[in-house]
Amino acid sequence: MLQAMSEKMKGWPAIIVLGVATFAMSFFGIEGYFSSRVDTYVAKVGKHEISQQQFRDRMNQIRQQAMAQEGDQFDGTAFEKPANKRRILDAMVDQQLLLKANGDLGMRVSTQALRDAIANVPAFQVNGKFDPETYRSVLAANRMTPEMFEEQQSSSMAVALLPDAINDSAIVTDADMDRYLDLQLQRRDVQYFTLPRPAPANSTVTDDEIASYYKGHQADFMRPEQVSLKYIEVNDADLKLDAQPSEDELKKRYQDEKSRFVQPEQRLVSHILINVPKNATPAQQKAALAKADKIAAEATPADFAELAKKDSDDLGSKSQGGNLGWLQKGVTNAAFDTAMFSLKKGEISKPVLSPEGYHIIYLRDVQSGKIKPFDQVRAELAQEAIKADREHKFNEVAGKLADASYQTPGSLDTAAKNLDLPVKTTGLFSHSGGTGIAANAKVIAAAFSDDVLAQGNNSSLINLGTDDAVVVRVDKHEPKAVRPLAEVSDSIKQKILDDRVIAAAKQRADGLLARLRKGEDIQAVAKSAGANVVSVSDAMRMPRAPSAQSMPAQVRSQAFLLPHPAKDKPEFSSVAVGDGVFAIVGVDKVQGGDLAKITPAQREQLRNQMAQAFGNMATHGFIDILKAKTPVKIAEDRM
Template structure:
């Protein structure tokens, strides 16, 4: 076939076709014929694309965070729901909008702010102080370099820059605080009488009425669906450990990982910073350099700290005389690092242009790098090796359990025999859970899921916690069934009587309320029904000695008018009713509000108002930015 086509491709038709192909390739580029570009972004914010990798990374971070916070209550399936995915993506879009606004408006995060934030992270501290070795070790475990982590921190701080600026510019006036307090701490004088429950007009309940009620409310009298499970559990704490590593093994590990125990060279440095505005003009840069050179003139180790307090623009260090403490390579930016390591002990540098502005450095001391001996770190290596062996043992057994029960989905016996683990059984339990492993939400979900309950398969490996997992299957299934009428006969009779009493109580309360609204006093109306009146002055919204239902209703009633109380009949939620009167309304007594509580309230209101303003800012940024979302790639 191909040869036939080739034979016919001669003459002017071939020339025309070849000409068209050549024109097309020259106009569009040959790449268009040999490769195609498919969009892979999950969202596009202006020109910035949020990739599937970035989105999945954020989902995994949140999943791990929620799992650590919620423990057994964590529901991994929640992260598979479209609403949750869209919520996470919206957050990433908002962050990108804020980062773009920072870029457009010249807002940046200084290096010192990044250093201060990192130094304050407890995971990097030893005895409450930032430790460079711990910093490197933790980052190594996370497979991150200092530069990578600093970029992450800078991006995180950058997304907070505008919201923090909005909060800082939010003003809450004394009048706004007083208005809030006047509502929150409003006082009301109330009177109320809880009415005795009346007798129902018909106190007899027939078997026919009970039978009719039973049929109409059959769902209320069901024994729930129940299952009993067989399960195999693997616990790391119960696994027999392997033999501890020998000194030779530990020495080999020490030699392989010796770099971990090398203390890097460190330098104790102070600095004076002269800020250069973002997007500075040449004149502004010259002015900043001139100021820095003037400061540098006459600087000595004796007066450096005093000048730093007076003239440095770095608010984080100027109060300490410009002291940045002990630094090593990679903690600051490359320019700062280069200048710092070019100095000799005691020297003061000329002004150096860094991303923050012009820095003047004073190298106060040098601490050379050193390596810890095997003897110093032997116990640490042993603990790490032992812990690692336990983890490997657990992962090995759990992995075999998962594989075996997957390959033999209709029985736990093969896995139990292969691994030497017992098959255990739970008691019957409902969807509300039971005892032991049956109390775990993930186990309950699996037990009543289609794969385990309907299909009769073993479950997947279910993580109950650190180094603890199970595989379950249904041992017994009891379907939901109605309880016999004879079993619930008396309970239904009581329910019918209670409903009649409640209906009679409401009818009685409405009649008494009508008398109050016609002008009779609460005392007279309550006495006619053998009820006692209780009066409480200066009731506030949170007051434990007044029933909650009465208190809530009291603050929903209008203010008394023309000296006449406002009345209501209140359902007490126990079958009885009460008559309520609001006799007087007073504003808050602001003189009793301590100043520290007012300041705390001002701070809370500022944060609340700032959050609303930030939401409006993000809405405005969204309105001015083209945003595309590819839900099929989420």
């Protein structure tokens, strides 16, 4: 088990993380008793069905995450592969099994745990503390209510309840860590040589061979289900306003919102700080106050700056004679604030205690609060008025589009004519998306929904952003089908040739390997194949300086899969390194890891990682038990 862990623990992201999906529960009304039922689920766990829409939503969510992470490197075709679809569906099944087990065991997410989790989200905090107004505004910006978010968060947390409990029970002993470290830090003396890619034994591929391969591998040549869309888009930036705001409108706006443009009273302040240490003794506090009293009694406006340079403990303002600049109410702490606004111009305060120590405050000047004149804020008011008009226009047009497309669900022409908006089109795209609006997960979900695709209706209004919305309908639909032979003939021919090359390369490698296992010298065998032997001493599974132990990853992996060699008798194997190229790998010597180099901090980090790995394995074992006790049906044809 530890050997397997040493291979798998190289990349923790490879461990399947449970608890990442949110389940939308489907309830069926009484009308179900009076109508014939057609199964539409992609999976059924016990009595719970995972619908096609839930599966598509999950696919879209993962696709969007991958697009954000991979950027230009994103390959949407990977999401159409049956193996990947099944992997995502299996994760949803596992999550449903865990939720069912929660109910059977009486486990639930407590209200307090939910509150704590939400309060700890940085996006909902102001100055490190949860702020209800920020919480509501962030959710509103994402078109969610607190109730919706809390239900979503609770579902996500519920999936993690059992895995977390299992992980917390995992125990890792010192002996477990020593065995793992001995494997992970093991050193091996490796020799290898790489064989050149051979030519295929026969470079002729007949039409019959191509046709036979095509017939036997049709799943490899499936064209995914595709649609193209017609759509009408309402975009804030494209809307023309009826008129620009007039001068009278701007002046009225100014009068209505005058309070926004009040400049608060400001005070020009200098200070002298006498520091009081944290956890100061009474004697230290008394000494600091005495010093502050003496300075305050001696200070005058004329010599205040010199006294600040000489006696102040505030390094930030000391060199400027204690100058703090213009301050307004609420900028400083409450005690300083109160003292500052109780002074008259030219007065010096008595010592004021704050968390930093004692302040002597000198009020040098006062600027009364005043309202910014209209001319000074006119441009700001105009921008705000135009923005408000645009928002109103957008909402108005988007609302009319939604109404018109609903009233004539079989066409976009009426809506386009009434609103004077063009009907645009997309190219064909699959469930993995396309370009333009077809890259948006909401559009993809709508395009392949039953209402739009099967029933032929217009979609509801889809918000692409706060100022962009579309209504779509299917223009063309191409069901999933095998690509015609003529379209894939060239790629099949190349695949057959590549398979022949690989077969020839493996046959040659096997022959050389047999000679080595009979005792021939590796240098002589490599020379006979026109290759050079590369030797690496003390090779490690994960070298700290990869450049010092450079070798193909496949060679390194194979070297650490070979058994320990007997004395003076190396172990050999062959391994494919890609594109019809094979390498012959030999191991001459194996040494255990030097555990003395592992620091206590590293051991503790490893203990946590191993506990997580043991917990994950135990969780999957528990899920296997649940699967054995729960009927699970998978409808792969609906994926």
